Amino acid sequence: MYAQMVKAEGAKSREEMSDQERAFQDRIDRGEKIEPKEWMPEGYRKTLIRQIGQHAHSEIVGQLPEGNWITRAPTLERKAILLAKVQDEAGHGLYLYSAAETLGVSRDELLAALHSGKMKYSSIFNYPTLNWADIGTVGWLVDGAAIMNQVQLQKTSYGPYSRAMIRICKEESFHQRQGYDILLKMCLQGTPEQKDMAQDAMNRFWYPALMMFGPSDKDSVHSAQSMQWKIKINTNDELRQKFVDQTVPQAKYLGLTIPDPNLKWNEEKGGHDFSEPDWDEFFEVIAGNGPCNAERLEARVTAWEDGAWFRDGLMAHAKKQDARRAAARLAAE
Amino acid sequence: MSSEWPLWEVFIRGQHGLNHRHVGSLHASDAEMAICNARDVYTRRNEGVSIWVVKSNEITASAPSDKGPLFEPSNSKVYRHPTFFDIPAEVGHM
Numbered sequence A: 001m002y003a004q005m006v007k008a009e010g011a012k013s014r015e016e017m018s019d020q021e022r023a024f025q026d027r028i029d030r031g032e033k034i035e036p037k038e039w040m041p042e043g044y045r046k047t048l049i050r051q052i053g054q055h056a057h058s059e060i061v062g063q064l065p066e067g068n069w070i071t072r073a074p075t076l077e078r079k080a081i082l083l084a085k086v087q088d089e090a091g092h093g094l095y096l097y098s099a100a101e102t103l104g105v106s107r108d109e110l111l112a113a114l115h116s117g118k119m120k121y122s123s124i125f126n127y128p129t130l131n132w133a134d135i136g137t138v139g140w141l142v143d144g145a146a147i148m149n150q151v152q153l154q155k156t157s158y159g160p161y162s163r164a165m166i167r168i169c170k171e172e173s174f175h176q177r178q179g180y181d182i183l184l185k186m187c188l189q190g191t192p193e194q195k196d197m198a199q200d201a202m203n204r205f206w207y208p209a210l211m212m213f214g215p216s217d218k219d220s221v222h223s224a225q226s227m228q229w230k231i232k233i234n235t236n237d238e239l240r241q242k243f244v245d246q247t248v249p250q251a252k253y254l255g256l257t258i259p260d261p262n263l264k265w266n267e268e269k270g271g272h273d274f275s276e277p278d279w280d281e282f283f284e285v286i287a288g289n290g291p292c293n294a295e296r297l298e299a300r301v302t303a304w305e306d307g308a309w310f311r312d313g314l315m316a317h318a319k320k321q322d323a324r325r326a327a328a329r330l331a332a333e
Numbered sequence B: 001m002s003s004e005w006p007l008w009e010v011f012i013r014g015q016h017g018l019n020h021r022h023v024g025s026l027h028a029s030d031a032e033m034a035i036c037n038a039r040d041v042y043t044r045r046n047e048g049v050s051i052w053v054v055k056s057n058e059i060t061a062s063a064p065s066d067k068g069p070l071f072e073p074s075n076s077k078v079y080r081h082p083t084f085f086d087i088p089a090e091v092g093h094m
């Protein structure tokens, strides 16, 4: 997902827990929210910083593939819509960084970890956006997959994270709809060439979108711990299944073919059977060898470094103003 | 590393004459910028008519460990609620 393969710390059985840890787990089991200054196990805190941080990085890096098309959107209206969407993503990054900061990590530390490659962002943003149909497909499938994950995380146990998710979910459905709307136009009212572009985009984004949920977690210890702490609510497989089932009729309406010969309705399980994405490709992308990893990271690092003089200048100005105000107050006394 | 911009807490008054409510936080070099950023981040969809910002480190908060001493004493004072008193039906609305 936006946070894929987050390593959870310190899985413990009830018997292994201290009294304090047991009381903490009881609070979570009762559905209470954990707030920043309250006691929490070190593993809970660290895992959350990793997960929320990775989620925040994904929002920010996720602006790049779409930002790529703002200047080339086909109409002024599409341009304004895309600009608003990309601006929302900046806001999502900010809500999440703020939530992570309540756990005792600074914004600069988080950004440094992103820039050094120590922290990851979602694999999906390492794929290029080659044509306008890609922007439609990203909104529809990528934001669609993100929503699937974020809706359940509104119920997460950590208060600031949960509140950030609630806010984000309110803004997200516009993202998915604007994407689908682009494809409606191209597929139902467009030329055959435009429809082909949409199919090409679908072919390239389908499996990377499925990868967003992360590998199957049925035997993952980390996943079990995260679920016990309610910082993960559904398994990766549950969410992926839901996503596929939701997407099939939407693709059909557009007249697009999902590039999976094994995709078919399974009456018995009440869901679709479908092919797994190529997990070797996924691990390669996570390891930094996707088509755009280097480009994305470089764009972030350059923006950060080029902005340093500006951030420092404004800070120096603010300090000077403070000093001036303090002096004026003193003189008035 | 350069000096990090301070953190500000953002409070917004919604449309309907409500109190300002905490909506989140952000970094800004000074108060003016904090207001501008708050407008851009927290009121993109008509969420407010007024913004307060305050530096996070200037907020004094009660400690979670004081929850008991601070709030438990009121639990037993049920007579502070109107439902504690039985008013005869004949009296009418009160």
Ligand SMILES: [Fe+2]
Pocket: A059, A088, A089, A092, A168, A172
């Ligand atoms: Fe987002």
Ligand SMILES: [Fe+2]
Pocket: A089, A143, A146, A172, A175
């Ligand atoms: Fe989005």
